Amino acid sequence: VPKLTRRSLLQQTPISAAALSLLSAVPALAAFPRSPAAPQLSATSTGSMVVRVHNGATGEMTLLVGAREIVLRDTRLAASLIGATREAGSHS
């Protein structure tokens, strides 16, 4: 996983508009089938989850939730996130 610092997260994420969000707040993902490779997250998680897409082509992503970091590779999920940012545009 490329080096990620808290300072560089916002600036360096290739799809920064999509990278920081409550994952559940992206409508396109609500019914998205979970990859078998994706780890099971606690259903009781209440804090935010940050998704960083390192490479949309390979689907390499990290999820930050609580004090954990989960690395996964899911091209369809990455594509959906990228698509959601294109559909939503940028919000201020």
Place this chain on the structure above:
Amino acid sequence: MSSHREAPEISKDPVADNTDVYAFVSPDNPNTVTLLANYIPLEGPAGGPNFYEFGDDVLYQIHIDNDGDGVADITYQFRFQTTLQNPDTFLYNTGPISSLDDPNWNKRQFYSLTRVRRGHETLLAEGLASPPCNIGPFSTPAYDTLAQEAIHVLPSGETVFAGQRAEGFYVDLGSVFDLADLRPFQNLHVNPMAAAPGVNGTNKLNVHTLAIQLPKSMLTHDGSNPTNRNDPRSVIGVYASASRQKARIIGPNAQVEEVGPWVQVSRLGDPLFNEVVIPLGLKDLWNTKSPSGDRQFLNHVQHPEFSRRLTEYYPGVFSHLAAYSKPRADLVAILLTGIPAGIIPGFQNFTGETLADLLRLNMAIPPATAPSILGILGGDLAGFPNGRRVVDDVFTIELRAFAGVTIPLVDPSFTPDAASSLVTDGLDPSSSITSPFLSSFPYLGIPYSGFDNPS
């Protein structure tokens, strides 16, 4: 500075910036060792109304390696929580603070202490009170009493303190960063001026200190009490760090949320290591690394830029040093492995072949009855680089080492330049630190008050 604002990124994040680490056999309780880790550089005492404090969003840690692999075997973790008694006032305190539960004190900090021993976490205490900052004679009229109340003796064997202290590191910052234009030696500088006494650039400034005092036997690998200075088990390596969670989200209504694993953003073992050994382009990287990986920085220790600069800024003064091209094995020993037995009579603090920037303390060496601020260079085996005491003049000790005075320890063919055993920034703590060191825990002086030190 020792490690104040030493790297580009951490200089913008003072709450997480390690400034100094100390490790020494407690002079008034020699069965124990005291570990101090300072953060938040150059606190102006009058910096209200939001006076300096630890970060609730920072994980502060003091690490001890007791088996020589550069990896922490024991870690003490401090986590802070700030409470606000009255959000409807702009004041830190609304009247004199006479105790740690005084209702006049509005903004307070508490902390938990966790010990991690070889991966096993134990919560030792929580809700431990920190003292307020030293505001002035009306707000904090009996500051020392407040600070004493904030010394906590834990059932687990540790005594702890976390709060503001007077800066104990002394150095002539103004001259050092004016291209080593050291006032007592500036007549020899490439830009010569009349020699003058040094000026302590950190005097009348404060820091925030984490302090632990604990029995030596709680620090050794096998729980033994270190009494034999030749026994490798008597030596520990110490460093401190600060970590933040990977991502920070600034939400509406001034809400801030942090998420993700803790990432180390600052560390410190030996004073000045990141400051003057590591080049600008690597300093922030160095801060994120474990000492166990310091081999990647070996070249900067073996061929230090600081030594080369001394020969440039003092032309002809360090001619022997200028001609010396071998890797600096003396600095590697002092900073990365500890000094093996057989080099300095009666002394070793060698931790093995692992190259790691650690403050190495031979706990079997008793406190000195008459400490030399030059530590081992002054013939005092209880001082830096055998750990570090608050009184040690670490800047001058390292300056002289970089100037070549320690090369003969490993290379008898080298004759140091005459100036290498004399060069100094010209400071003595007895005259350059206004708030004196204490003779007991936590040893660093009473912090300077804002009223008495307004600028």
